[in-house]
Amino acid sequence: MHMKCEGRDDGELRVGDSSAALWLDCQAGIAGDMLVAALLDAAPDRAEAEAVVTAALESLHVEGFDIAVTRVVKAGLSCLDFNVILDEAHENHDHDMEYLHGHAHAAHGACEHALHEHEHEHEHEHEHEHAHAHAHAHEHIHRGLAEVEAIIAAARVTPRARTLASRAFGILAAAEAEAHGVAIDQVHFHEVGAVDSIADILAASVLIDYLGIGRVCVPVLVEGHGTVRCQHGVIPVPVPATLNICAAHGLPLAPCEVEGELVTPTGAALVAALDPAFDLPARYTVRAVGLGAGKRTYSRPSVLRAVLIEEERGSGLQTSVDSEGVWTRAAELEAPTRIVKLECDIDDATSEQMAYAASELARAGAREVHWLPIFSKKGRPAYQLQVLCQSSEVPALESIIFAETPTLGIRRIECERTVLARERATVQTPFGPVTVKRATLPDGTKRVKPEYEDCAALARTCGVPLHEVVEAAILSAR
Incomplete structure (x- = not known):
């Protein structure tokens, strides 16, 4: 069943303002499909949210x-399931319990498969299938x-989602x-970058934008233990890519009794990309709750809760309403007062190497x-590389500097800084939505930057x- 999404004449999808806050309760881990399902379930108008996702994926x-x-x-809980159904040429066995755990778990896997089928009995709500298949007998790409x-850049989505x-x-x-x-x-995606992960990541990004989510809170990622099978063989849990993401972005992990993988690399990458806070506000009001079901079956039910919340005044992270509209206070999250400066001097690198290194550091x-x-x-002319980051990001960024430049050493300087309180909102312009930041100077005057x-x-x-x-965005913000 195909759904149409109301869009502007310029081809971009409509979105709300970034005033909502999202709490992801990852007590059973997180995967891309679980996040999409939970966000869809939390949407005030689920049919419209599905239409937005469908239009994006069809593009x-x-x-x-x-x-x-x-x-x-x-x-016993009614959850939403978002399923990317792959044709035979693209199947990656991500949900095949016997494949994931090997033949030693065959009997256990068959048992779990029966339980999986029982748990996925449909309620009276009808099923939506959105055909996007073009079956070809070709090898996995x-x-x-x-x-x-390039695929993401060509998709019909908003700039923020892209x-x-x-x-x-x-x-x-x-x-x-x-x-x-x-x-x-030189990384060529297969397991984590298969067709389903492209669909999951784009769908989740579209929903974050559509729901107007400006702040995200993820107190902890609960992970299992043991091993799983991937295309390269049997690897330990947490899998290396998930651990690397958690290390590079300071995501907190908590082990549990489950033997198996609860946090997938795709799920961890989406959490990291959202740049979450790790503490819930002291007080908040729950506006909506969504439950997203996972495909794998473990001793702990595979369910992700997405809770749309509104922080109450005085709770730390706040939204404020004034004559210009709804603004999200972002000073605590986006402007830490303690940062680290990494620097090194380089006199034997090409301009191409330097540009690429800077691009990779920014991407990381x-x-x-x-x-x-x-x-x-x-007296030789040279360049000094300076990188500003948070302390949790130092190991990953230093690895990139050593890999992409010829330097033999990196200076690490901890800095204190004074920052202005800042707020953020998405404003509507005649051309479409634009994210705008507003800083408050010590004398109380405000400065706007699209x-x-x-x-x-x-x-x-x-x-x-x-x-x-730019002028239209500033005018709308003021």
Whole structure:
């Protein structure tokens, strides 16, 4: 069943403002399909939310999959299931318990499969299937990061959704590159970058934008133990890519009794891309709850809760309503007062190497990357690389610096800084939605700054000069 999504004439989908907060309760882990299902279930108008997702996925230049959205039962709870149904050429065995755990678990796997079928009995709500399959008897396609980013760039989605999806795949690629000991441009996705992960990541990104989610809280990722099978063989849980993502982005893990993988690399990459807080507000009001079902069956029911909340005044992270509309206070999350500066002097790298290194550092989460012209020993012209980051990001960024530049050492300087309180909202302009930041100066005056990427994307889409989009965003914000 195909659903149409109401869109603007310029081809971008409509979204709400970024005033909502999201709490992801990951007591049974997280995977891409679980997140999509939970967000769909939490949507005030689920039919419209499904239509938005369907329109986005139908715009993908990717073959070999259908979409089904159904209600299922997990541990007696009614949950939503988002299923990317792959054709035979693209199947990756991600939900095959016997494949994942090997023949030693065959009897156990068969038992679990029977339980899986019982738990996925449909309630009276009808099933939605969205055909997107073009069945071909070809071998499984391995795509590099550039190919995946090109697919995302061509999708009919908002700039914010596109940026989030691209960020998630960049995080995933960096983690896989580290796990396999190769450069990021040599990573070829198969297990985690198969068709279903492209669909899951784009669908989740679209829903985050559609629901107007501005803040995300993930107190902990609960993970199992043991081993699982992948295309390269049997590997330990947490799998290397998931561990690398958690290490690079400071995501908290908590082990549990489950033998198996609860946190997938795709799920971890989406969490990292959302740049979550790890503490819930002291007080909040629950606006909606969504339950997303996982496909794997373990001793702990595979359910992710997505809770849309509104922080109450005085609870730490707040939203404020004034004459300009709804603004999300972001000073505590986006402007830490303690940062780390990494720096090194380089006089024997090409301009291409330097540009690529800066790009990879930014992709991996660096807050700022600077190249400063200097004179080094013996009066030679050289450059100093400066990278600003949080302490949790230091190991991953140092690894990139050593891998992508010829430096033999990196200076690490801890810095204190004074930051302005800042707020963020998505404002509507004649060209489309633009994310805007507003800073409050010590004297109480306010300064508005539209996000460049949003403005640039709209300027290209609408065929107007960039400054017209920027001026319209500032006018709307004020």
